Structures are given as structure tokens and as C-alpha cells.
Amino acid sequence: LKYAEWFPDAFYLELQRLPERPEWEACVSGSVKLAEELGLPVVATHxxxxxxxxxxxxxxxxxxxxxxxxxxxxxxPRDF
Known part of the structure; x- marks a missing residue:
């Protein structure tokens, strides 16, 4: 909420889903829930x-x- 106050109408929670990181799904779900509770917007990125x-x-x-x-x-090495 502090960041949302510092950056009014410009603070978002970022959501990313990466197929090689299925454990991030808990973070995505938690971020959506937190955004709802705090009234913050979300943005999906990749x-x-x-x-x-x-x-x-x-x-x-x-x-x-x-x-x-x-x-x-x-x-x-082949990172991609």
C-alpha cells in the first residue's frame, strides 16, 4: 500500500506465467488475491x-x- 500511495494510479502487481516454472502459479494466484484485497490493479507480462x-x-x-x-x-551452454 505504501508503494501504491507513493505512485498513485501507477503501481501494479505484475503477473507472469512461465511454463518452465510451474511453482510460480502459487505466486500468480497469491498476487491476484492480494490485488483484490488491496484494490490494486494487475498487469500480465511476458x-x-x-x-x-x-x-x-x-x-x-x-x-x-x-x-x-x-x-x-x-x-x-544453451540457455534458450
Missing amino acids: PTQFMSRDDFNAHEARVCIAGGWVLTDKKR
């Missing part, structure tokens, strides 16, 4: 990593260059 499919290949190349890996190395 992190965008790549604007187009081709951006993924450029990203992988950059990660390999920065980490000293080659694209064909089966042991290199």
Missing part, C-alpha cells in the same frame, strides 16, 4: 527474448563468441 526467429541464431553466435565456444560444440 519476457520477450527475440523479436524474430532469426534473432535466436545471432544470439547463439554472440554467446559462443563471448564464451569461447563454437556453435557445433555439444557441451556448450
